[in-house]
Every structure is written in structure tokens, then in C-alpha cells.
Amino acid sequence: LRSELGNVDRLSLVGQMAASITHEIRNPMAVVHGFMQLMREKSPGSLDHYYRIVMEELDRVNSIINNFLSLAQNRVSEMEDCHLHTIINELNPLLSADANLRGHTIVLDLDENVPELRLNAKEIKQLILNLARNGMEAMDDKGQLTLQTKMSLNSVDLIIKDSGSGISQNEIDQLFVPFFTTKEQGTGLGLVLCLSIVERHKGKITVDSKVGGGTMFTVGFPRGISVIEHISGA
Numbered sequence: 001l002r003s004e005l006g007n008v009d010r011l012s013l014v015g016q017m018a019a020s021i022t023h024e025i026r027n028p029m030a031v032v033h034g035f036m037q038l039m040r041e042k043s044p045g046s047l048d049h050y051y052r053i054v055m056e057e058l059d060r061v062n063s064i065i066n067n068f069l070s071l072a073q074n075r076v077s078e079m080e081d082c083h084l085h086t087i088i089n090e091l092n093p094l095l096s097a098d099a100n101l102r103g104h105t106i107v108l109d110l111d112e113n114v115p116e117l118r119l120n121a122k123e124i125k126q127l128i129l130n131l132a133r134n135g136m137e138a139m140d141d142k143g144q145l146t147l148q149t150k151m152s153l154n155s156v157d158l159i160i161k162d163s164g165s166g167i168s169q170n171e172i173d174q175l176f177v178p179f180f181t182t183k184e185q186g187t188g189l190g191l192v193l194c195l196s197i198v199e200r201h202k203g204k205i206t207v208d209s210k211v212g213g214g215t216m217f218t219v220g221f222p223r224g225i226s227v228i229e230h231i232s233g234a
């Protein structure tokens with residue numbers, strides 16, 4: 001039977017299993033979450049510190065589960081004609097609110113020559129959010145996060161640049177290793193998810209960083225997937 005299962009079937013089987021497991025984990029988590037809230041209401045004050053830690057850890061488990069689910073459902077993405085700038089403009093209020101809270105500024109530098117691409121908008125949104133959040137988490141206040149698009153010779157480039165702490169060579173080698181994190185509240189799955197999204201778009205992701213000098217992630221989408229070239233090439 002196993003040999004009769006095609007690759008796609010096997011992938012969706014893993015996706016289905018992941019979905020039911022995460023469902024089974026989320027339910028007890030929701031119960032713990034609810035009872036924690038009740039406990040705090042019954043004994044306010046004395047346990048606040050413990051309460052905060054438990055809630056943070058619950059959040060962390062939640063992000064791990066969500067990221068893992070997105071990864072495991074690594075099925076063929078549904079692509080649509082979509083503009084990177086539309087996605088960036090949609091995300092901008094969310095990112096700006098986050099940036100305001102942290103004392104960061106966001107700079108948009110969008111090249112109007114960038115064409116529409118064949119994208120999965122939901123995934124690209126997740127990609128940008130993950131990279132932007134990492135950027136913000138690496139900066140103290142007065143940091144600057146730049147979202148840039150530009151045309152390169154063979155690719156349409158999406159660049160997310162921060163003025164944060166930078167990444168050492170040793171850490172760069174581990175960036176895309178599942179569960180590698182240097183953060184107390186990290187999952188170490190954000191960049192793994194980014195890589196899988198970029199690969200589904202037949203793109204490339206590169207990182208350029210200097211300790212103390214900020215970090216720049218570049219996602220290159222092949223120009224062959226732009227809509228105009230797509231149509232004229234047909």
C-alpha cells in the first residue's frame with residue numbers, strides 16, 4: 001500500500017496528522033489557559049509573577065504549534081496574480097503599530113517598476129511578518145526597519161533590513177535549523193517557515209549581517225514568475 005501512495009498523498013497525510021495533533025494539543029491548552037485565568041481571579045496579587053510566566057510559556061507553545069502546522073501543511077501552494085506592494089501596504093498598519101510600541105521607525109522603499117507576481121499572498125504575508133518581527137526583536141528603541149523592493153537582473157527582490165544587533169557567523173550557519181533560537185520566548189521555527197515559503201515560490205533567501213551593524217534579509221523571486229512574462233511566455 002505504501003508504494004501506491006504518491007508523494008502528494010503522503011504529504012497531505014502528514015499535514016492531516018499534524019492538523020489533528022495540533023487540534024488535540026490546543027484543547028487541553030485552552031483548558032489550562034482558562035483555569036489559569038480563574039486562579040488569578042480567585043487569588044489576585046500574590047501569584048502574578050507565576051501567572052505571567054505560565055501565560056508566556058503557553059503563548060510560546062501556541063506559536064510553536066502554529067508554525068509547525070504551517071510547515072507540515074507544506075502542500076502545493078495556490079498561487080494568484082498579486083503585487084508585493086499590495087501585501088506590504090496591507091501589513092503596514094500592523095507593523096507600524098508594533099514599531100510604535102517599540103520606538104522603531106518603519107521605512108518603505110518600494111520600486112514602482114516591480115511587476116505583479118504569481119504568489120500565495122497569505123504565505124508572503126507570513127514571510128514578511130516573520131522577517132519584520134525578527135528585525136524588530138533585534139533592535140532596541142530608535143531602531144529602523146526598512147522594507148524595500150527592487151528589480152535585479154534575474155529576480156524581483158524583497159528586502160527586509162534592520163539596524164539591530166546583527167548575527168555572528170556561527171549563528172548564521174544555524175539560522176535555518178529547526179528550533180534554533182537565541183530568544184527566551186523564541187520558537188526557532190520562524191525562519192524555517194520562511195525558507196519553506198520561499199522555496200515553494202522557487203525563490204532564494206539570503207542574509208547579510210554584521211555584528212552590531214544590523215541585518216538584511218533578501219528574498220529573490222524569479223522574474224520568470226512575473227505575470228507579464230508569464231503571459232508573454234505562454
Ligand code: ADP
Pocket residue numbers: 130134135136138162164165166167171175180181182183185186187188189190191192215
Ligand atoms: P525565533 O525568532 O523564534 O528565535 P527564528 O527562526 O525567527 O526563531 O529566528 C532564529 C534566530 O535567528 C533568532 O533567535 C535570532 O538569534 C536569529 N535572527 C533571526 N533574524 C534576526 C535578525 N534580523 N537580527 C538578529 N538575529 C536574527
Ligand code: MG
Pocket residue numbers: 130133134190191
Ligand atoms: Mg522569529
